Amino acid sequence: MNFNDRITEALGNQSLRTNLRGAMDFLRSKRLLSIEKPDLWEAKRKQAGHLRQDVTRNLASLLERLEDNCTRNGMQVHWAENADQANQLILDICKQKAAESMVKGKSMASEEIELNDYLARHQIECIESDMGEFIVQLAEEKPSHIIMPALHKSQQDIASLFQAKLQEPADPDDVDQLIDIGRKTMREKFKHADIGLSGVNFAIADKGLLCLVENEGNGRMSTTVPDTHIAIMGLEKVLPDLNELPTLLHLLTRSATGQRITTYLNLISGPRRNDERDGPREVHLVLLDNGRSQMAADEALRSSLACIRCGACMNHCPVYTRIGGHAYGSTYPGPIGQVIAPQLNGEEKYSELSSACSMNNACGDVCPVGIDLPGLIRTQRSRHAQRSFKSKLEAGIWYLWQWLHLHPTLYRLARQAMSRRLIARLLIPGSWRSGRGVPVSARLSLHQIMAKRKQSSE
């Protein structure tokens, strides 16, 4: 199925539309309520934007500094250029530990490298522990949103899923009961898992600290209970200094879920210390490149590395909010996905995503670190066009369009012709007209109206 087919399918799925609508309204209004002082918000946005852009320009020194300090704190730091290397690295650690099972906190980087499938092929069971991810995994689907992975599912869907897959009868009206089923199932897994894997929200270079924010406690479970902890992060998640963290957290939690602070802010400095009684005995940090160093070198796309993965751009995108995350087919959906998926998941397949944009600028307005998403989507769109005008017809049409706009007399003639319904019908392809009326341009152009007005007032 190509992108267009997936869009058509999503638009026709009424329950998806309803669930999406509910979730988007919820996230947007919560975000808005959490921004108490708009002036302060704008000041922090600006500050964070500068800071994150500085990071994208200085990744080499920051990552060396991070590696030094993490190693000094007792972590083992690994580097992976692509998904294959990252998967192989993680599998090697699992083999060293003779691991049979892994519990996972939420990590988009691990989605990006499709770690679950890879480890399953090597007989290692991976269990997603975030409630949303757990539900999506049970349903054998992929997350449809980077913050709320299961927002495309209704309570009823989830109750039937638990009944079918866990043999747990559940009252679909009782969310507490549903959550309790997830809690009980996962606690058994946490208790026995050999490895815990997590993502990283920010890594603090000058202290060698990993910072994780979450509400459920599954991130803490995954990073505390199993004997080995593997953290995987996109290499752009580094921050110079701990002092910068509060500003970024202020923006992240409000943008993502409209919270002033999350339940847990977890700073991890390494494995269990000599005198400590618990915590993993080994902590591994995997720094994932997967196209990011190329993006850093690309003047036009570099700024997208400032992203802190809050999801606000998708929550406010009129396209995402109607088709949902699955239609994009990429790890990251919505506006940020349109910009980075070609780099992370392959240009061939994903550069066409940039066509799904109405240029309304909402994503740029809400981005907490001020990434010019509309501009970047436009860049991707023009690159896509340059790369893939395979169709001579399409190229010809645009050529004609350009030519017409460069010749005023012809343009006027054409405009007048388009004000005749019959001619408009002939020119507009039938596939476009099915389900839409034929647009007929007005008899008089704005130019002519203004000229007339001027005449009558004289």
Next chain:
Amino acid sequence: MNSARERILRRLKITQRSLSDANPNSHTDPLSGSTAHQGEHQADARTAGPSGQGLTQLLENLSQNRIEVVRGGQDQAEQLVSRLASQGLTRWLLGSSALADSFESLIAGVPGTETTRFIENFEVLKNHIFDKIDVGLSSAHAAIADTGTLLLRPDATEPRTLSLIPPVHVIVLNPHHIFGNLESCLASIPDTALRQNSNTLFISSPSKTADIQQKLAYGAHGPKRVIVFLDES
């Protein structure tokens, strides 16, 4: 994998060098942190500090975050233990701090209760902690008034899982240790403390989720209840 490291860093260094050559004036040293930002943090810190107003704000935010608060001394602590016991929450997990010692004798005074001390390694106690504990006790180093948050610095005497696995978590807080905001609270933690222990933790509510149709539910994977005991003795 060294070669992966070299190749990634080589690519990034080429970018970094070309950018700093092209624009030497705008180059800020990313490693020293930005002084402009630090200035603002200091201004924030001045509005903070332990004060009566800080306590009022803290209490308000704690209750908004669904954290229960008990205030007082020895008697109130004992009442808390009895109240929890009457709710069937009788099995306590304590660390090896002086606080744990004083609570152990206090808990022993309430009939039907039992205590486990976290004085062995986690592996030995794991099943017991997961299956046979109702309440974990730990202390907060400080609290943040602005967000209703508690700072925990787990260590050998108060392990990390004390505040994670038991369904009820009791946190003892000294009311003099209140900061205005996260900035000032973070700045108060010495560098050595961040490295010395494997974990530094901020807790702002019982564990929760809204992953099922945006409906907020408490008790996701961590504690279902968090109780702050404000030690005013």
